[in-house]
Amino acid sequence: MEILHIYKDYYPVLGGIENHIKMLAESQAKLGHNVRVLVTNQKKSSKIETINGVTIIKASRFATVASTPLSITLPFKLKKEKPDIVHMHFPYPVGETAYLFSGIKAKTVITYHSDIVKQKYIAFFYRPILNKVLQKTDVIIATSDNYIKQSPILSKFKDKCKVIPLGIDLDDFKGGETEKSKEIRNKYGTPLLLFVGKLRYYKGLPYLIKAMNKIDASLVIVGSGPKEKELKELAKELNLLKKIHFTGDIDYKDLPDYYRACDIFILPSTEKSEAFGTVLLEAMAAEKPIISTELHTGTSYVNINNKTGLVVEPADSDAIVRAVEKLLKNEKLMKEFGKNAYERVSSNFSLEIMTKRIIDLYHSL
Template identity: 40%
Template sequence: MHILHIYKDYYPVVGGIENHLRLLAEGLVARGHQVTVLTNALNGRGGEYEVNGVRVVAAGRLATLASAPLSPALLVQMVRQRPDLVHLHMPDPTGDLALALVGPRTPLVVSYHSDIVRQRHLLHLYAPLLRRTLRRATRIIVSSPAYQCSSPFLAAHQDRCVVVPYGIELARFAHADPAQVAAIRARYPGPLSLFVGRLRYYKGVEYLIRALVHAPGQALIIGADATVRRADLHHLAQQVGVAERVHFLQAEDDAALPAYFHAADLFVLPSIERSEAFGIVQIEAQAAALPVITSELGTGTSYVTLHGQTGIVVPPADPLALARAMRVVLENPNLARAWGAAGRQRAQMEFDHTRMLERIEALYADII
């Protein structure tokens, strides 16, 4: 089967959807499929190249407006493709436009990764095109039952929605170098809470810092600046009196991250907006048998972390509730170990990348 994936960015761009798409594309190639990814070049010049068996067609972009590439070349490239099935990853206004221009030549699968939450001006213009694509789709993949039920754009298409949770390579996080783990624990003694992720507005890291006023131990915050700066978070930690217990680290490479998960006692994802559509990083923590505290956003966060079974789910933007949950985990190590073990088991059953590939491959076969 020749499968054409469409999304605005692809490797070497690194991000949640980009990482998922790469894992999916390369996994399908390993299963014997022909896979093309139609995407946008990082600059004005386009080209074609191959990455681990995946043919990548990168169309040149004129500019980027509100995170959306302006790329007439992508529309031209779309006309040239002859796949058996098209898989569009949304939101991607340029991809929607390409599909609208070429017409319904082949079956269409949509992965609906997230609503547009912050860029309301873009959503006002994009909504008619988004709805057109959803009406046309043969199947709409969503990552959790909660997102399927809570997205206003999916309400009219429930009969074509299929839940396929994200999967990752769990083995990468199942083990860590004992020497690296010991070194981290020696440097940051005491109960250790961990956050990993780009410092974006919706991650709510400021509430983790405020919660630490009422919770024991130290917090490691690993992530590069994005819409929030580490300097501003450090200033907040000084203001509330926990600067000596909050440690900001540069974004680590993938090889170094497992040691931090295994050194920590608790993982915290204190997100505050629906932009956190799933929280894949929670699966990484589960693979390391780490209990998780996350926020209830009506998205997939509380689908990955089950309240009272693999961790605790708290209201968003509530540092006192977050602190109470942190104390429960950090002051009850037996409970923390039980939740960590249950999280690892859930990850193996639901969130392994091979399980994700099997589900999507079966969906393709059913459509074809």
């Protein structure tokens, strides 16, 4: 089967959607499918390369506006493709608009990762085009029932939606102490709390940083992003730099050892832009208890309160403090949550399960 994925970025750019596309594309390629990914290049030139059996076509970009790379060449590159399946990953308005006017006749799937939340002016003007794209698409993949119900867009297209949760390669993140994880614990101290992700406005990190004033533990923040400078200044202002550590971006192959090293994983997001939270799956695969926030999105579908971890109210530092203290005071409960977390992720969110469901969906069209 000829499969074409469309999004704005691809590995080595790190992010939840980018990582998802990479894992899915490579998994599909291993099954013998011819997989191509059409994205934009972070440089101004176009480029084609092959990574792990997947062909990546990088269209040149001339600017980035509101986190959206603009490319004149992407629509023309799309017109040259002759796939059996076009699989778009929303939100990327340039990609979806290019598809709408491309005249491409392939069966079309769109994974709806998140509403456009922050850039409301873009959402307003783009909605008529998005509605046409979703009407034309054969099927919409939503990552949870929760998101279909709360999304003002998906709720209108619920009859066209198929729920297929995201998945990860469990073998990459399996628990167990390693020399590297020991080094991380020795370097930063224990108990060790962990956050992994892009440092964006909706991640809720100011509330986690403020919570550290009342928590006797170390916090490691893995990732970079537009809020990095602001967050470091907040930690410095609160005199917390001795217990809060910013690593910046790290090599993906080193990431599992950070999960193995931590005692608790925390995702304190405050906005519905956090539609699923793949990092929750990664922490669960490492058998770690997790703390997340109630956003009525996929995060609370992944993390079951009082079973795989704790779910607290968003934008509430004191709620984070109470949750962390509850876990740190009860090692038996932490181990129980970690065990339950692994059982849940292995039964529902493996890369193999996700890939099979998506390939079966393609064949049904």
